[in-house]
Amino acid sequence: MTDLLLLPGDGIGPEVTAQARRVAQAVAPDLSIAEALFGGCSFDAHGTPLTDAVLGAAKSARAVLMGAVGGPQWADAPRDRRPEAGLLNLRAGMEVYANLRPALCFPALADASSLKRHLVEGLDLMIVRELTGGIYFGSPRFIEDLPGGGKRAVDTQVYTTGEIERVARVAFQLARGRRNLVHSAEKSNVMDSGLLWRQVVTDLHAREFPDVRLEHILADNAAMQIVRDPRQFDVLVTDNLFGDILSDAAAQLTGSLGMLPSAALGDAGRPGLYEPIHGSAPDIAGQGIANPLASILSLEMAFRWSLGRPEAADRILAAVVRALDAGARTRDLGGSLTTVQMGDAVLAAL
Numbered sequence: 001m002t003d004l005l006l007l008p009g010d011g012i013g014p015e016v017t018a019q020a021r022r023v024a025q026a027v028a029p030d031l032s033i034a035e036a037l038f039g040g041c042s043f044d045a046h047g048t049p050l051t052d053a054v055l056g057a058a059k060s061a062r063a064v065l066m067g068a069v070g071g072p073q074w075a076d077a078p079r080d081r082r083p084e085a086g087l088l089n090l091r092a093g094m095e096v097y098a099n100l101r102p103a104l105c106f107p108a109l110a111d112a113s114s115l116k117r118h119l120v121e122g123l124d125l126m127i128v129r130e131l132t133g134g135i136y137f138g139s140p141r142f143i144e145d146l147p148g149g150g151k152r153a154v155d156t157q158v159y160t161t162g163e164i165e166r167v168a169r170v171a172f173q174l175a176r177g178r179r180n181l182v183h184s185a186e187k188s189n190v191m192d193s194g195l196l197w198r199q200v201v202t203d204l205h206a207r208e209f210p211d212v213r214l215e216h217i218l219a220d221n222a223a224m225q226i227v228r229d230p231r232q233f234d235v236l237v238t239d240n241l242f243g244d245i246l247s248d249a250a251a252q253l254t255g256s257l258g259m260l261p262s263a264a265l266g267d268a269g270r271p272g273l274y275e276p277i278h279g280s281a282p283d284i285a286g287q288g289i290a291n292p293l294a295s296i297l298s299l300e301m302a303f304r305w306s307l308g309r310p311e312a313a314d315r316i317l318a319a320v321v322r323a324l325d326a327g328a329r330t331r332d333l334g335g336s337l338t339t340v341q342m343g344d345a346v347l348a349a350l
């Protein structure tokens with residue numbers, strides 16, 4: 001059985017994932033690691049970004065570490081076979097509905113944030129993004145021609161009680177191990193799905209988590225509060241689309257998008273999907289200058305949440321902190337280390 005399936009993907013994906021692989025082999029030489037094509041490179045080889053064989057391998061591994069998918073060369077691929085569609089199918093196929101996106105400000109990087117140091121120092125925010133529902137998957141969706149010219153496009157936001165409950169439960173459980181505070185963000189002032197979201201979270205809270213503090217917040221206000229005073233948040237749970245947007249904003253607070261990992265989890269015992277939240281960064285792909293820390297920290301989350309080796313996770317996290325404290329910086333962090341040199345720095349710190 002494969003412990004860790006690597007899906008390096010496109011753009012900078014293979015460059016950063018190669019460094020995570022070195023770290024995995026260093027902390028857990030016994031780990032069985034496999035690698036497969038996914039994304040645009042799979043489309044080029046097989047005509048689809050996600051083959052049935054790779055989805056099957058992902059579902060039977062213990063954890064999947066993805067690099068990044070997509071790039072301008074696939075902009076004209078049929079919509080249902082674009083690399084991004086492969087990613088959505090992988091998330092849905094693995095049923096990883098809870099996406100944990102931590103925004104952690106490492107002390108050594110507080111000055112790289114676009115906010116002032118005193119606002120971000122010590123920031124430890126966990127966004128829990130619903131990942132397999134909402135407007136990303138709702139139907140109908142189409143673009144149609146209008147009789148008088150012009151077109152009409154439709155996307156559908158849809159959520160069920162069960163979908164909201166299971167992701168909110170993950171958020172409440174996480175909060176119990178942290179600062180015991182959950183913010184739930186939606187647009188219940190204008191959207192029916194937001195109204196249901198608020199009701200379901202309120203009911204679940206009363207039934208199962210009365211000991212956790214719950215605050216409801218409108219998603220637009222959440223965006224404003226994230227850039228005004230991010231440390232007021234502990235766990236922030238929200239839907240797929242708002243979570244996509246709010247997690248990019250939160251990421252920037254930490255100094256660089258190149259720093260942030262994520263974990264997508266399903267029901268207990270099922271494999272998790274781990275990915276850096278940065279994309280394929282076609283502008284710097286192939287130059288060997290991408291920051292591998294988001295990938296290495298995604299590996300850290302895999303050891304913690306899927307592979308049952310928290311001590312290996314602790315070692316990786318400590319090594320990243322030590323490397324940063326010692327001044328290791330890739331270009332996005334204002335330094336000049338290459339991707340491989342940053343990998344070397346983490347390995348040396350291990």
Ligand code: IPM
Pocket residue numbers: 084087244277279
């Ligand atoms: C993300 C990305 C993806 C998303 C894209 C690449 C489909 O932006 O993981 O945040 O929108 O979910």
Ligand code: MG
Pocket residue numbers: 244245248
């Ligand atoms: Mg995104």
